[in-house]
Amino acid sequence: MTRKKLFPSAGLWLPATAAICILTVSCGRSAMESGTGCLRVRFSEGMSEMTRSGIELPDTNDFLLDISDASGAEIYSGTYGASPEILDVPPGSYTISVRSSEFHAPAFSEPVFGDDVCVSVPSGGTVDAVLECTQVNSGIRLFISPDFLTAYPQGVIFLRSEDGRLMYGYSERRIAYFNPGNVFMVLNENGSEKTLLTRYLEPQEILSLNVGVAGSASHADGLTISVDTARVWTDEDVVIGGEVSGGSDAENALSVSQARDRVGEKDVWVTGYIVGGDLTRSSVSFRPPFESATNLAIAARASVSSKESCLSVELPSGDVRDALNLPGHPDHIGRRVLLKGDIVESYFGIVGIKGVSDYILE
Secondary structure (H helix, E strand, O other): OEEEOOOOOOOOOOOOOOOOEEEEEEOOHHHHHHOOEEEEEEEOOOOOOOOOOOOOOOOHHHOEEEEEEOOOOEEEEEEHHHOOOOEEEOOEEEEEEEEOOOOOOOEEOOOOEEEEEEEEEOOOEEEEEEEOEEEOOEEEEEEEOHHHHHHOOOEEEEEEEOOEEEEEOOOOOOOEEEOOEEEEEEEEEOOEEEEEEEEEEOOOOEEEEEEEEOOOOOHHHOEEEEEOHHHOHHHOOOEEOOOOOOOOOHHHOEOHHHHHOOOOOOOEEEEEEEEEEOOOOOOOEOOOOOOOOOEEEEEOOOOOOOHHHEEEEEOOOOHHHHHHOOOOOHHHOOOEEEEEEEEEEEEOOEEEEEEEEEEEEO
């Protein structure tokens, strides 16, 4: 990440999501005349940190998005950032699935976040589906006591599901992630296997287990497996979402949509993706080469190609312009940027940001 700091600020931005919202409004004239409808898929504009620290989420533009119709035919499959803003589709039902990454087999340190939504698109209407992301897989973390190694020096513990299994070393502290369902803890000793525990894991559930030897280190005393209830997260959502009163620092930067509602505020942070430049009152150029070093356009997703979805940005002379101007840096297209400046009602005919005094380029 490249950061140029002109005035003191702090914080990092994490993408976030909020609750599902399905809103039907009128569609464009072309859709009404053709008898089709419009499907628009986006993440919530709210921003917040994870309820659990230490989990680094990928860029929402890198989330994997799949859209299919009622027959299962694929409408779109690819990254969210590359998806069209609006899909012109025949009336009917559509299933929308988004995932932070693919997950097919058990793996350490691989939490997956996503959502699945089914919507109905009417003729001549627009369905606006706002995605909420929660953790969709499950995890187990073991805390194996030292006396276990003494009692079972040749023993090896495996965690197994129908998708595969992982060897869990005695000193392992990472969380092992599985698809929701039954997970078995198996002790392999000298080639002989014994199932110690079967546990059904719900989506979002993170189960911590203490594994020890009862009474003494002898085999005859058997095993004890106690659930560490303070570490079972089933009652706490691992969620991207929720509203944040932002703008005061980069960590709580306003989204493009939020910025439009905060016209007149000064020295606030706004975040978006650089999508174009060479602004005029009637147009934006979304592809290089670029000619103007004094402005650029940002939007909520990297694939935006309409001026109405953008915020205009004035690049003042000096370090900000040198670092962000598109004639000199055409590779900035598609990159996320955080900007500190004043939100104005109109700059090149749309809500914009002027007086940029600080930035973070990711």
